[in-house]
Amino acid sequence: MLSDATILDISSWDGTISPSEFIAAAHAFAEKWKLRCRGLPIWSWICCRKTPFISSHEVDGYLSLEKLCILRSDKMEDHGIDDAGKEGLNCSENEECTDSAVLVHESCLEVHYYDLHVVYSSSYRVPVIYFRGYRSDGQPLVMDDIEKDIPANSAKVLMESKWTFMTEQEHPYLKWPWYTLHPCGTNEFMRLLFLIDVSLLEDRVAAEQYLTSWLSVVGQVAGLKVPLQMVDSTPPLTTS
Amino acid sequence: MAEGCSGSILQFAPFQSSVDEGFWHRLSSLKLNQLGIDESPISITGFYAPCTHPQVSNHLTLLSESLPPEEGEQSFVRDRSHSNRNRCAVPGILYNTNTIEGFHALDKQCLLREEAKKIWADIQSGAAEKDSALLSRFLLISFADLKKWSFHYWFAFPALVLDPPATLADLKPASDFLSLEEAESLSVACNEWRKSSATADVPYFLVTLGSNSRATIKHLSDWEACRHDIHKLLFGFYDPCHLPNNPGWPLRNFLGLIYSRWNLKSIRFLCYRENRGFADMGLSLIGEALISAPQEWRYEQHVPSSVGWELNRGKRLPRCITLSKSMDPIRLAVSAADLNLKLMRWRALPSLNLNILSATKCLLLGAGTLGCQVARMLMAWGVRKITLLDNGRVAMSNPLRQSLYTLDDCLNGGDYKATAAEKSLKRIFPAVEAEGVVMAIPMPGHPVSIEEENIVLEDCRRLHDLIASHDAVFLLTDTRESRWLPTLLCANANKITITAALGFDSFLVMRHGAGPFRPTQDAENALSSDMENMSLCDKNGGQRLGCYFCNDVVAPVDSVANRTLDQQCTVTRPGLAPIASALAVELLVGLLHHPLGIYAEGESASSNGTRSCEQPLGILPHQIRGSISQFSQMTLIGHSSNSCTACCSVVVSEYRKRGMDFVLQAVNEPTYLEDLTGLTELMKSASSFKLDWDDEAEIDGDEFVEI
Numbered sequence: 016m017l018s019d020a021t022i023l024d025i026s027s028w029d030g031t032i033s034p035s036e037f038i039a040a041a042h043a044f045a046e047k048w049k050l051r052c053r054g055l056p057i058w059s060w061i062c063c064r065k066t067p068f069i070s071s072h073e074v075d076g077y078l079s080l081e082k083l084c085i086l087r088s089d090k091m092e093d094h095g096i097d098d099a100g101k102e103g104l105n106c107s108e109n110e111e112c113t114d115s116a117v118l119v120h121e122s123c124l125e126v127h128y129y130d131l132h133v134v135y136s137s138s139y140r141v142p143v144i145y146f147r148g149y150r151s152d153g154q155p156l157v158m159d160d161i162e163k164d165i166p167a168n169s170a171k172v173l174m175e176s177k178w179t180f181m182t183e184q185e186h187p188y189l190k191w192p193w194y195t196l197h198p199c200g201t202n203e204f205m206r207l208l209f210l211i212d213v214s215l216l217e218d219r220v221a222a223e224q225y226l227t228s229w230l231s232v233v234g235q236v237a238g239l240k241v242p243l244q245m246v247d248s249t250p251p252l253t254t255s
Numbered sequence: 256m257a258e259g260c261s262g263s264i265l266q267f268a269p270f271q272s273s274v275d276e277g278f279w280h281r282l283s284s285l286k287l288n289q290l291g292i293d294e295s296p297i298s299i300t301g302f303y304a305p306c307t308h309p310q311v312s313n314h315l316t317l318l319s320e321s322l323p324p325e326e327g328e329q330s331f332v333r334d335r336s337h338s339n340r341n342r343c344a345v346p347g348i349l350y351n352t353n354t355i356e357g358f359h360a361l362d363k364q365c366l367l368r369e370e371a372k373k374i375w376a377d378i379q380s381g382a383a384e385k386d387s388a389l390l391s392r393f394l395l396i397s398f399a400d401l402k403k404w405s406f407h408y409w410f411a412f413p414a415l416v417l418d419p420p421a422t423l424a425d426l427k428p429a430s431d432f433l434s435l436e437e438a439e440s441l442s443v444a445c446n447e448w449r450k451s452s453a454t455a456d457v458p459y460f461l462v463t464l465g466s467n468s469r470a471t472i473k474h475l476s477d478w479e480a481c482r483h484d485i486h487k488l489l490f491g492f493y494d495p496c497h498l499p500n501n502p503g504w505p506l507r508n509f510l511g512l513i514y515s516r517w518n519l520k521s522i523r524f525l526c527y528r529e530n531r532g533f534a535d536m537g538l539s540l541i542g543e544a545l546i547s548a549p550q551e552w553r554y555e556q557h558v559p560s561s562v563g564w565e566l567n568r569g570k571r572l573p574r575c576i577t578l579s580k581s582m583d584p585i586r587l588a589v590s591a592a593d594l595n596l597k598l599m600r601w602r603a604l605p606s607l608n609l610n611i612l613s614a615t616k617c618l619l620l621g622a623g624t625l626g627c628q629v630a631r632m633l634m635a636w637g638v639r640k641i642t643l644l645d646n647g648r649v650a651m652s653n654p655l656r657q658s659l660y661t662l663d664d665c666l667n668g669g670d671y672k673a674t675a676a677e678k679s680l681k682r683i684f685p686a687v688e689a690e691g692v693v694m695a696i697p698m699p700g701h702p703v704s705i706e707e708e709n710i711v712l713e714d715c716r717r718l719h720d721l722i723a724s725h726d727a728v729f730l731l732t733d734t735r736e737s738r739w740l741p742t743l744l745c746a747n748a749n750k751i752t753i754t755a756a757l758g759f760d761s762f763l764v765m766r767h768g769a770g771p772f773r774p775t776q777d778a779e780n781a782l783s784s785d786m787e788n789m790s791l792c793d794k795n796g797g798q799r800l801g802c803y804f805c806n807d808v809v810a811p812v813d814s815v816a817n818r819t820l821d822q823q824c825t826v827t828r829p830g831l832a833p834i835a836s837a838l839a840v841e842l843l844v845g846l847l848h849h850p851l852g853i854y855a856e857g858e859s860a861s862s863n864g865t866r867s868c869e870q871p872l873g874i875l876p877h878q879i880r881g882s883i884s885q886f887s888q889m890t891l892i893g894h895s896s897n898s899c900t901a902c903c904s905v906v907v908s909e910y911r912k913r914g915m916d917f918v919l920q921a922v923n924e925p926t927y928l929e930d931l932t933g934l935t936e937l938m939k940s941a942s943s944f945k946l947d948w949d950d951e952a953e954i955d956g957d958e959f960v961e962i
Contacts, residue, residue, distance in 0.1 A: 054532065084308065116507070120268060155276055157580070183590055191280050192581045
C-alpha cells in the first residue's frame with residue numbers, strides 16, 4: 016500500500032530520494048521481491064533502534080539480503096590463509112578413536128557467500144550498497160576474490176558506469192568495515208537513467224522502481240541478479 | 256559385527272562450522288571491555304537451519320548475537336526476531352584462553368566429555384525432549400590474539416558413540432519412500448511447522464502418518480501419545496547436510512535419545528531438507544537405522560564415549576582466521592585517509608597523482624608554528640614521508656600556536672621539538688613515516704669558535720646529506736640567516752625548495768627556482784631526473800626563478816642580536832601561520848603535478864586569464880604575498896639575481912670548489928658573501944638611495960618584483 020503511493024516527480028529532479036521515500040521503497044521492494052522472486056533469498060528490513068541523543072541515522076534500519084551463494088568449482092586453488100594453525104600443535108595425544116560412523120567427505124565445491132545491505136545515506140540522499148563476501152567457514156573474501164567472482168559482463172557494466180567505485184568503509188550500523196560502492200555519483204546516474212528511460216511516459220516514477228533499477232546495476236558487484244520479474248510493470252499478483 | 260546382514264554402517268556427515276566476522280568483532284570487544292583476563296567459559300548460541308541448497312550443506316553459524324550482549328552498550332543491537340526460521344538456536348559453550356599456550360594446553364578430550372555428559376544428562380532427565388536443541392549442544396575453544404587480530408579456534412559437536420555403530424537398513428529420498436499423497440501431506444505439515452513462530456526453530460520432531468495418508472507433526476514430548484503407532488512413525492530432524500546418501504550429524508544424538516529413552520532398536524528417521532524455502536521431499540531422506548548397542552546404554556550412570564572435534568581440511572588442526580584488515584586501526588586509518596584523496600581524484604581532479612604525493616620525501620627545516628602546520632597539511636595531502644629538523648625544545652608558550660604539541664611536551668624542561676613532533680605525527684596518523692632530527696643549522700653572522708668548528712662542520716655535512724636524501728625541502732625557520740645554508744645546499748642539489756616566512760600581519764610563501772647548474776646525470780632519484788629531462792631553463796639565470804635571498808642586497812647576518820624580546824620571538828597574528836603553511840603545501844602539490852616541475856615558469860593570477868595550458872590544480876605562482884590587515888593576497892614573480900648570496904652561480908661554484916671551508920668562512924666573516932657576490936660594490940654605487948633593509952619579518956620592499 017505504501018509502494019505506489021510514493022511517487023517521485025522527475026521533471027525537476029536531482030536524482031535523490033528522501034528518507035521516507037527510501038523506507039517506503041525498501042518495504043515495497045522487499046514485498047515485491049518475496050512475491051515475484053520465489054526461491055531466492057529474501058530481503059528483510061533490519062530494524063535498528065535509534066540511540067537517544069545521536070541522530071546520525073534518519074532511517075532506523077536497512078534492507079538486508081544474506082547468504083547469497085556463489086558456487087565455484089575450483090576449490091583446489093588454495094587460499095592459503097588457514098594452516099596458520101599449523102604451528103606444531105601436537106595432535107597425537109590419543110585423540111578420539113577413529114569412529115567408523117563419521118563420514119569422511121571432501122566437497123569439491125567452494126562456496127562463496129555474499130551479504131548485501133542497502134543503507135540510506137543522509138548526506139548523499141541516495142541508497143548505498145554495503146556488501147561482503149565470505150567462505151563457508153566465515154573467512155572474509157578480499158577485494159581480489161570478490162573481483163574474480165564478478166561475471167565478466169557485470170564487471171564491464173561496473174567499469175563503464177564510472178561512478179561505481181568499490182571501497183571499504185565502516186558499515187554505518189554494524190560499525191566494522193564492509194565493502195561499498197561510493198555513493199558520490201549515484202544521484203547523477205539515477206537522474207540520467209530516468210531522463211532517458213522512454214518507457215516512462217509520465218514524469219513520475221515509483222520510488223520502488225528507483226530502488227529496483229539502481230540495485231540491478233550495483234547488485235552485480237556482489238553477484239546479485241535482479242530477476243526480470245522485478246521490472247515487469249504489470250501490477251504484482253495479489254496473493255491471498 | 257559392522258557387516259550386519261541388514262546393511263552398511265550408518266555414516267553421518269559431520270557438522271560444519273561457520274563463524275561470522277561479526278562474532279569475532281563482538282568477542283574482541285567483550286574481551287577488552289568486560290572479560291579482561293577472566294577465562295571462565297561463556298554460554299553462547301549457535302544457529303543452524305535445514306539444508307536449503309541441493310549442492311551446499313548448511314553450517315552451524317556463530318553471529319555477533321551468539322555472544323551475550325555487552326553491558327550498557329545496546330545501542331545498535333539488531334532486534335532479534337525471536338523465531339527466525341533460518342536461525343534455530345543451539346546452546347554452546349566457549350572457552351576463550353588468554354594465551355596461545357593456554358589454547359594448546361586445553362584438555363580437549365576432557366572438555367568434549369564434559370559436554371557429552373551434559374547431553375547425556377539432558378537425555379536421561381527428559382530435558383532434551385522438552386527442548387530438543389539441547390541434543391546439538393556444541394563446544395568452542397578459542398584464543399583471541401587481539402594484538403594481531405587473529406583468532407585460533409576449534410569447534411566440537413559432541414556425539415554419543417554407539418558401539419557397535421548403527422547400521423542402515425534402508426535410505427532413500429522421502430518422495431520415493433512415501434506415496435504421493437503422503438509426500439504431499441508431509442510437505443504441507445512441514446511447511447506449517449516451519450512457518451509457525453512457535454515451532455519454526457524446533458529442530459527435532461515426530462511425524463505420524465495416518466491411514467488416510469495424512470501426516471501430522473508433533474513435539475518430542477508428545478511421544479507417549481504417538482508410541483502406539485510405531486510402524487507409522489518417523490523421527491524427524493532438521494538436516495543441515497545436503498548429501499543424498501548420508502544423514503547429517505544432528506541425527507546421532509537423536510538416535511541415542513530414542514534408543515536409550517524409548518528402547519527402540521529399529522528407528523525410521525526423516526532428514527528434513529528444504530529447497531527455495533520450502534519442504535523438498537526429493538532432497539529429504541527417509542531411512543531406517545538398526546541399533547544393537549550394549550546394555551550399558553540403558554544405565555543413566557554410564558556415559559557413552561563421544562567424538563566430535565571438527566576437522567580442518569581433513570586434519571585434526573585448529574582453524575585460524577586473521578581479521579587485521581578490518582580490525583587493525585592503522586590499516587583502517589590508512590584506507591580511510593586514502594579514500595578521502597581518492598574521492599578527490601574521482602570527482603574533482605582525475606589527474607591527481609597520489610603516488611607522487613605519497614612517494615615524495617619532505618624535509619621540514621623548523622618545527623615551530625610553520626613546521627607543525629606544514630606537516631599536518633602534507634599528511635592531509637597524502638604525503639607519507641616527513642622529516643622534521645629543529646634544535647629547540649617545546650616551551651610552555653608553544654602548544655597554543657604550534658599545533659603538534661600539548662602541555663605534556665613542555666614538562667620537565669620540554670621535549671625536543673623534532674622528537675615531539677615526530678611522535679605527534681605518528682599519533683595523528685600511525686602510517687606516516689615521520690622522523691625528527693635534533694640539529695642546529697649553521698648560520699652566517701653567528702661566528703663559531705675553533706672548538707665548535709668540528710660540530711658545525713658535522714652539522715653542515717648532515718644537512719647536506721639530509722637534503723640530498725629528500726625530494727622537497729621546506730624552509731620554515733624563524734630567522735633569515737638560518738635559511739641561507741639550506742638555500743645554498745638546495746640550489747646546489749637542485750631540490751624543490753619552498754619558503755614560508757611571517758611578518759606581524761603579512762606573509763611570504765615562495766618556491767625557489769632551480770639551481771644555477773643542471774644537476775649531474777646520476778641524480779639520485781627518479782623525481783628530479785624526470786624534471787631535468789624536461790629542463791627548459793637556460794643556465795645564465797635570466798629565466799631562473801629567484802630564491803629567498805635573490806631580492807636582497809645584503810647578506811644574511813645575525814638578526815636576533817640587539818633586538819627586544821617582542822622582536823625576537825615571532826610575534827605574528829595567530830591566523831597567519833596556518834594560512835602561509837597551507838599555501839606552502841598547496842604550492843608544493845601544484846609543483847609536483849606540473850610537467851616541468853622545478854623548472855616550471857612562475858604564473859600569476861592576472862596573467863592567467865587566457866592561459867590554455869592551465870594545470871588542473873590551477874596556476875603555479877612563484878611567490879605569494881599576503882596581508883591579513885588588508886585581507887589581501889597577491890602572486891608575484893621574481894627572477895634570480897646574479898649577485899644572490901645563496902643561489903647565484905658564483906656562490907654555488909665556490910661551494911662546490913671549497914665545500915665546508917667556504918661555509919665556515921661565510922659563517923664567520925660578516926662581509927665575505929657580499930664581497931664575493933659583488934653586493935658590496937652594488938651597495939656603494941647605490942648609497943645615494945636610503946634603504947631600510949631588514950630581516951624577513953619586513954616584507955614590504957617590493958620594488959624589485961615584477962608584477
